[in-house]
Amino acid sequence: MIVNKKYFILFLLLGLSLNMSAQLSRRLKNNPRYDRKVIDFGFSIGLNYTDLRTRTLPDLSTQLPGYYRVYSETSPGYNIRIISKLRLGDHWDLNFSPGYAFTVRTLRFDILNQFTLEREMVERDIESSFLEFPVYFKFRADRIGNYRMYLLAGPKYNIDLASDQDVEDDRVFKLKRNEVYYDMGIGVDIYFEFFKFSPQIIYSFGITNQKVVDDTFLAAGLQGVYTRGLLINFTFE
Structure with a gap:
């Protein structure tokens, strides 16, 4: 009988402890109904590192003597976006995030100077000011306290x-004005009392060839030029 009373008291204390823990967990959750919004808006700021992936002609030195190699370098840029979200379900959102991005890429051409017949490195800086129109499907895991992990992907x-696409100047390396990407990324929603903060990392794969066909020696050695980029983004909703 004493043993049964001990078990009864133990289960009673355990039940009270779980109940208090659940109440405390609910009390500590910031904005618990936030994810029930059908439509929501916000903005984001971030840094981008956009590079150029070049594809040279096969047997380059044979097909184009004096053309040895191409290097690509990138500098950090910035981006600003407006976020509009449509709730599709408990775990799915559709995001449209138009914005502006600025970046500078540098191509270094290891070539033979046609006049001095000496090997040299020729640089071409490519400055870009993008209007961006990404559409993302966002999958969100279950919320744990004030945190919620998510994945996103889309075109x-x-x-x-x-863009200098239509500029007639042999000293300028030209890229096309319009480009299509496929983006994918990961992030975490952090819930505060009056807003939600979400750091995220997005990787961009350019799927369209950006090379402009012209009569310049620098462009002649390339089959294709594709963009790839890393975006470190901070959103506020």
Whole structure:
């Protein structure tokens, strides 16, 4: 009988402890109904590192004597976006995040100077000012306290306002004005009392060849030029 009373008291204390823990957990959750919003808006700021992936002609030195190699370098840029979200379900959202991005890429051409017949490194800086139109499907895991992990993926269409596509100047390396990407990323929603903060990392794969066909020696050695980029983004909703 004493043993049964001990078990009864133990289960009673355990039940009270679980109940208090559940109440405390609910009390500590910031904005617990936030994810029930059908439509929501916000903005984001971030840094981007956009590079160029070049594809040279096969047997380059044979097909184009004096053309040895191409290197690509990138500098950090910035981006600003407006976020509009449509709730599709408990774990799915559809995001449309138009914005602006600025970046500078540098191509270094290891070539033979046609006049001095000496090997040299020729640089071409490519400055881009993008209008971006990404559409993302976002999958969110279950919320744990004030945190919620998510994955996102989708297409992105860019217009380069600074493109030299139609410029007739042999000293300029040209890229096309319009470009299509496929983006994928990961992030975490952090819930505060009056807003939600979400750091995220997005990787962009350019799927359209951006090379402009012209009569310049620098462009002649390339089959294709594709964009790839890393975006470190901070959103506020």
